[in-house]
Amino acid sequence: MSTISEKIFSRASGKEAKANEFIMANVDYAMAHDGTSVLAVRSFKKMGLEKVWDPKRIVIPFDHLTPANTETTAALHHDIREWIAEQGIPNFFDVGEGICHQVLPENGFAMPGKLVVGADSHSCTYGAFGAFGTGVGATDMSEIFAAGKLWFKVPETIKVTARGKLGKHVLAKDVTLKTIGTVGAAGATYKAAEFYGDTITDLSISGRMTLCNMAIEMGGKAGIVPPDKKTFDFLEGRAVEEYEPVYADEDAEYCAEYDIDAANLEPQVARPHQVDNVCDVMEVAGTKVDQVFIGTCTNGRLEDLEIAADILKGEKVAVRTLVIPASRSIMIEAIRNGTAETLLEAGATLGTPGCGPCLGGHMGVIAEGEVCISTANRNFRGRMGTGGQIYLASPVTAAASALTGEISDPRTV
Amino acid sequence: MESKIKGKAWIFGDDIDTDVIIPGKYLRTTDMQVFADHAMEGIDPDFSRKVEKGDVVVGGNNFGCGSSREQAALALKYAGVSCVVAKFFGRIFFRNAINVGLPLMEADIECKDGDIVEVDLLEGTVRVNGKDFKGNKLPDFLLEILTDGGLVEHRKALQEQDK
Numbered sequence: 001m002s003t004i005s006e007k008i009f010s011r012a013s014g015k016e017a018k019a020n021e022f023i024m025a026n027v028d029y030a031m032a033h034d035g036t037s038v039l040a041v042r043s044f045k046k047m048g049l050e051k052v053w054d055p056k057r058i059v060i061p062f063d064h065l066t067p068a069n070t071e072t073t074a075a076l077h078h079d080i081r082e083w084i085a086e087q088g089i090p091n092f093f094d095v096g097e098g099i100c101h102q103v104l105p106e107n108g109f110a111m112p113g114k115l116v117v118g119a120d121s122h123s124c125t126y127g128a129f130g131a132f133g134t135g136v137g138a139t140d141m142s143e144i145f146a147a148g149k150l151w152f153k154v155p156e157t158i159k160v161t162a163r164g165k166l167g168k169h170v171l172a173k174d175v176t177l178k179t180i181g182t183v184g185a186a187g188a189t190y191k192a193a194e195f196y197g198d199t200i201t202d203l204s205i206s207g208r209m210t211l212c213n214m215a216i217e218m219g220g221k222a223g224i225v226p227p228d229k230k231t232f233d234f235l236e237g238r239a240v241e242e243y244e245p246v247y248a249d250e251d252a253e254y255c256a257e258y259d260i261d262a263a264n265l266e267p268q269v270a271r272p273h274q275v276d277n278v279c280d281v282m283e284v285a286g287t288k289v290d291q292v293f294i295g296t297c298t299n300g301r302l303e304d305l306e307i308a309a310d311i312l313k314g315e316k317v318a319v320r321t322l323v324i325p326a327s328r329s330i331m332i333e334a335i336r337n338g339t340a341e342t343l344l345e346a347g348a349t350l351g352t353p354g355c356g357p358c359l360g361g362h363m364g365v366i367a368e369g370e371v372c373i374s375t376a377n378r379n380f381r382g383r384m385g386t387g388g389q390i391y392l393a394s395p396v397t398a399a400a401s402a403l404t405g406e407i408s409d410p411r412t413v
Numbered sequence: 414m415e416s417k418i419k420g421k422a423w424i425f426g427d428d429i430d431t432d433v434i435i436p437g438k439y440l441r442t443t444d445m446q447v448f449a450d451h452a453m454e455g456i457d458p459d460f461s462r463k464v465e466k467g468d469v470v471v472g473g474n475n476f477g478c479g480s481s482r483e484q485a486a487l488a489l490k491y492a493g494v495s496c497v498v499a500k501f502f503g504r505i506f507f508r509n510a511i512n513v514g515l516p517l518m519e520a521d522i523e524c525k526d527g528d529i530v531e532v533d534l535l536e537g538t539v540r541v542n543g544k545d546f547k548g549n550k551l552p553d554f555l556l557e558i559l560t561d562g563g564l565v566e567h568r569k570a571l572q573e574q575d576k
Contacts, residue, residue: 039483042443046565073441121481121505137483137509139564185428186475190504221504360437380432382455
């Protein structure tokens with residue numbers, strides 16, 4: 001009678017773990033990126049420690065401000081690289097390799113049944129592979145660096161079931177936004193989510209990553225899709241160690257259940273400045289945009305770029321359009337299969353794999369009063385630039401809006 | 414760190430996210446003063462100039478939702494905020510606050526800007542204008558981390574004991 005989270009925490013803590021108990025759990029893999037490793041390493045050094053608990057279980061991708069945008073950033077990157085070398089951490093992914101939440105799965109660190117903790121709130125992405133992926137802050141990460149374990153409160157779990165076949169130009173992102181609009185921005189706070197239903201099993205790995213990536217946007221500690229053949233196929237030849245899939249018991253206890261009618265779902269948009277401020281695209285169609293951004297750990301994967309290219313093929317964008325692949329391997333594949341060429345010919349700009357302007361650091365931030373339609377996961381006030389407005393949507397809705405210069409229903413362009 | 418805290422209230426609403434507590438453009442430094450100077454800038458650009466040492470931030474639902482940036486808790490701490498009281502917190506902010514030694518309390522209180530708020534961490538209570546509110550007392554192991562001044566100091570204290 002256990003949920004996936006209870007089972008993973010039982011294994012990780014070495015004792016039967018039930019919801020709401022505090023436990024000490026062994027972490028299978030720990031991730032920090034260039035943004036959070038700075039303070040994590042600072043805390044680690046202040047603790048007076050010399051060696052990390054297990055260099056092989058630490059993964060550090062540089063993605064937030066890459067390539068370095070200022071001398072200060074360059075100096076911080078430099079210090080972290082030195083520390084990585086000192087510690088002998090083999091899993092270091094430098095500038096241009098991609099976004100942490102893409103790099104970890106591509107390299108087989110996100111596996112069913114594992115506890116993967118990242119110093120980044122979107123670490124819940126790893127739930128797409130049946131892992132318990134969760135985010136912590138820098139000092140918690142320094143504690144993991146030190147001891148390989150951390151305290152957790154075992155979360156209660158909400159069950160989300162999505163049923164029905166998605167219509168034309170209705171994508172995983174629309175299911176995700178609909179779910180967040182339904183559960184609410186705080187509806188899963190301190191809780192985990194498990195995702196079920198034929199809509200979810202029909203999603204590609206890429207689509208499942210979009211869904212789990214945004215579990216934190218309803219407050220979730222984790223969002224988990226039970227692993228299946230698609231998961232195992234993806235991990236074939238990638239998984240860095242053996243894993244054991246974990247499933248919920250039939251009589252597992254859920255604190256709340258939600259049903260999503262995916263068959264009748266329209267393309268969704270999250271309006272400024274909250275992610276749960278969700279509506280059908282028709283309600284905001286015609287809103288002028290200044291910038292379109294397709295990328296991020298939410299929607300910067302190959303199928304996202306391809307669907308944007310399908311819309312833009314042979315056309316010209318009406319507004320500046322940034323496309324940033326989530327990883328080097330995605331960018332290479334997009335170049336090989338002609339997707340990159342199509343996007344560039346349509347007038348889009350292609351950026352270095354990484355987070356881009358998502359969190360307002362560099363490479364496409366917006367001016368006061370400007371509007372961006374983005375495939376990212378957050379539209380918080382000022383996130384991409386003070387006084388800017390962010391609408392969140394799927395890559396096909398974003399691409400359709402690029403063609404017209406206003407928020408557009410992809411089924412009408 | 415004292416377990417009894419008394420300070421002047423600054424009221425904020427529901428869903429105060431970490432991007433407004435400390436905007437992303439100020440994250441790339443280890444200078445705590447930079448975080449302090451821009452605390453709450455996304456929602457109240459003058460906050461860091463107005464807030465006084467010992468003041469208490471009072472939020473509604475889901476205070477500190479959003480990113481894992483520890484700089485959000487650091488910004489409030491170094492701006493002089495002595496405690497954050499909210500109905501409930503974004504879970505990463507909750508952990509970060511304890512880890513950097515910024516006291517917090519989950520409590521549903523009636524309070525307006527400028528009221529004097531008294532928080533008793535050991536009792537798990539909040540008093541405003543002579544009225545007492547029951548909060549969620551932190552578990553003992555988290556109170557110990559807070560009492561030591563945060564997780565770094567706590568670990569150092571434990572390492573001392575082991576010697």
